[in-house]
Amino acid sequence: METMIGVIGGSGLYEIAGLEDARWQAVDTPWGTPSDEILTGRLNGVKMAFLPRHGRGHVHSPTTVPYRANIDALKRLGVTDVIAVSACGSFREEYAPGHFLIVDQYIDRTFAREKSFFGTGCVAHVSVAHPTCARLSDVCYQAAQDSGITAHRGGTYLTMEGPQFSTLAESRLYRDVWGCDVIGMTGMPEAKLAREAELCYASVAMITDYDCWHPDHDAVEVTQIIATLTQNADNARSLVARLPAMLGATRAPCPQGCDRALDTAIMTAPAKRDPAVLAKLDAVAGRVLKG
Ligand SMILES: CSC[C@H]1O[C@H](OP(=O)(O)O)[C@H](O)[C@@H]1O
Numbered sequence: 001m002e003t004m005i006g007v008i009g010g011s012g013l014y015e016i017a018g019l020e021d022a023r024w025q026a027v028d029t030p031w032g033t034p035s036d037e038i039l040t041g042r043l044n045g046v047k048m049a050f051l052p053r054h055g056r057g058h059v060h061s062p063t064t065v066p067y068r069a070n071i072d073a074l075k076r077l078g079v080t081d082v083i084a085v086s087a088c089g090s091f092r093e094e095y096a097p098g099h100f101l102i103v104d105q106y107i108d109r110t111f112a113r114e115k116s117f118f119g120t121g122c123v124a125h126v127s128v129a130h131p132t133c134a135r136l137s138d139v140c141y142q143a144a145q146d147s148g149i150t151a152h153r154g155g156t157y158l159t160m161e162g163p164q165f166s167t168l169a170e171s172r173l174y175r176d177v178w179g180c181d182v183i184g185m186t187g188m189p190e191a192k193l194a195r196e197a198e199l200c201y202a203s204v205a206m207i208t209d210y211d212c213w214h215p216d217h218d219a220v221e222v223t224q225i226i227a228t229l230t231q232n233a234d235n236a237r238s239l240v241a242r243l244p245a246m247l248g249a250t251r252a253p254c255p256q257g258c259d260r261a262l263d264t265a266i267m268t269a270p271a272k273r274d275p276a277v278l279a280k281l282d283a284v285a286g287r288v289l290k291g
């Protein structure tokens with residue numbers, strides 16, 4: 001199967017350079033309009049798609065990012081592997097601003113977002129026990145190291161609703177009691193939706209601050225995040241630029257089964273499925289619903 005790499009750029013990463021045949025493309029979805037047009041092209045012969053999560057100019061808040069439309073649009077374009085880049089606060093002394101963390105677990109504290117493509121008319125339950133793709137995460141970790149970035153492999157991303165940053169009590173709870181490694185506002189439901197859409201998904205957290213728990217550092221502010229991101233956006237671009245050569249133009253099935261997540265997930269009996277709901281699932285679940 002042909003590889004197509006989808007990159008979701010977070011705060012501070014609104015475009016990538018160097019694509020051949022680059023063009024910004026509007027994609028309509030049954031779930032609404034994505035955050036922005038999608039930049040498509042090729043890098044080292046591999047198809048690429050880039051979507052700024054908040055839109056160019058940072059238009060969408062973490063709550064209003066159209067997560068379902070974004071994932072559907074990438075799937076609809078033929079994306080197979082999604083690399084999600086996110087600015088995150090650190091709960092660990094040794095994960096310092098400027099470092100990257102390849103996330104492998106989440107705690108989802110969001111409450112004001114649509115979290116599934118499925119529901120009345122077509123109910124499905126996918127596993128998110130291992131919400132990121134180990135194969136793709138390994139490649140991201142290697143690409144970070146090859147780029148000279150201080151990178152860490154594996155950690156838990158606490159996703160808060162925002163848009164305000166945490167209180168000190170929340171920060172201490174997430175760090176000292178729940179053992180989380182980083183905090184951000186966008187990792188969920190994005191990762192859950194990518195799994196429902198049978199996309200391999202890896203999360204690259206760019207650490208920008210120590211949130212507000214650290215006695216020797218001021219509580220996080222946007223100016224601090226932007227300053228760290230400005231210094232590190234080139235690192236993120238360097239990581240992304242290495243991915244096509246590492247992943248190759250064709251791909252074998254995911255060893256973890258991310259690309260077959262719906263094989264046993266749909267509960268609603270075929271005769272009871274709502275045709276209007278099925279029509280909306282054409283891109284996300286077409287593989288299992290067509291048959
Ligand atoms: C810029 S301050 C907080 C903002 O930055 C992160 O966004 P993203 O995950 O898209 O890089 C964080 O989650 C908040 O949305």
Ligand SMILES: Nc1ncnc2[nH]cnc12
Binds near residue numbers: 160165166183210211
């Ligand atoms: N400390 C923090 N809390 C939530 N989101 C963030 N994004 C970057 N730093 C953050």
